[in-house]
Amino acid sequence: MTDHGDGADDVGDAGERGFETQAVRAGEEPFVRPGSAGETGDVVSPIHLASTFAMETVGEPSQEYKYSRLGNPTRNALETRLAVLDGAAYGLAFGSGTAATTCFCLSVLEPGDRVLAFDSLYGGTRVLLDDLISGFGIDVEYVDATDPENVAAAVTPETALLWMETPTNPLLKLCDIEALADLANGNDCLLAVDNTFASPYFQQPLALGADAVVYSTTKFLNGHSDSVGGAVTTDDAALAENVRHVQEYGVGAMLAPFDCYLTLRGTKTLPVRMDRHAHNTARLAAFLDEAPAVTEVHYPGLESHPQHDLAARQMDGFGGVLSFEIDGGTDEAQALLGELELFDVAVSLGSVESLIEHPASMSASYISAADRRAAGITDGLIRVPVGIERAEDLIADLQRGLEAL
Secondary structure (H helix, E strand, C coil): CCCCCCCCHHHCCCCCCCHHHHHHHCCCCCECCCCCCCCCCECCCCCCCCCECCCCECCECCCCCCECCCCCHHHHHHHHHHHHHCCCCEEEEECCHHHHHHHHHHHHCCCCCEEEEECCCCHHHHHHHHHCHHHHCCEEEEECCCCHHHHHHHCCCCEEEEEEECCCCCCCCCCCHHHHHHHHHHCCCEEEEECCCCHHHHCCHHHHCCCEEEEECCCCCCCCCCCCCEEEEECCHHHHHHHHHHHHHHHCCECCHHHHHHHHHHHHCHHHHHHHHHHHHHHHHHHHHHCCCEEEEECCCCCCCCCHHHHHHHCCCCCCEEEEEECCCHHHHHHHHHHCCCCEECCCCCCCCCEEECHHHCCCCCCCHHHHHHHCCCCCEEEEECCCCCHHHHHHHHHHHHHCC
16 A cells, blocks of 8 residues: 555645554654643643633733633644645544534535535435525535536536535445536535545545545544544635634534544554455455345445446545345345344444444434435445454354345
């Protein structure tokens, strides 16, 4: 695996360092507070739990921090690292991926604007757009973004934002980031990419022309199922300031210091984990592709995936999530999940342990049946975030479960 990204000048002078080095080092140089009695040279950023910071002069902070909602040293370390890993100038850490999405949308949209969104979005994002964002007088339209021409045909003068996931949740569809960035630039609108499934290790949307990248850091960036968080990264100073203003003064949606510490810890092993996730997922995808009870496998690493060539072009790896269709519906899917021993039946993804879920009755259950069908989420669809266990053990577990159907 080659070096994946360079740090921006705004967040450090180590732009020639590789992704793996930045994942361990960026934003977390040995911590020393000059002139203090507590100089320790920590190699791990301390968890700053203070809610407020003392001022030597009334109304004039003696350092950059005065109140943790407006800035915290542990959060600053994480935001620096997130920016560097995305090759961005600015990074912001939020209390969840949904909080990141909400603050971003509220910062760039106003009544009368229009959003074009991928019709294969994470269900929670779709609910957010339909139930909250549209309530501000903003029109939201969903389009099949696997073909850039579909998006181009749907753009109007009111279109202010293209909101994309790639790969999508749970069907692993892709959109051409570079083509959509050109489209956005030509129509004076923004392109935001939810990069959660790929992570910055496997995909760099800003380098492909996106204006902003959004994450649920809960997933691969943290990687250990012990923290909920979100992030926005961008090179645009005005955009970053607008998002931060909504975050700090409008919503108060910052990531708590302890969760910043956990995510900092998780990013240190992101490269080695992602390599292992991808290795295992490719093994499972190949097995499932030949399994008699499986009718279709959704994984861009398979040559049979309709967008395999696009994935190979814009990604440095095919990721750690797949989904597949079984010959049956809800009853058969639930029976399969009940047979497994190594896969935890749970929502979420991106952690070291392998999970499995039935979207129609779990992660997409709050979407209407009609909307699920329109999005291609069948009752026989199963999503598998693949962990870093021994691949042969995972295959054996799935094989036993499928044979019991």
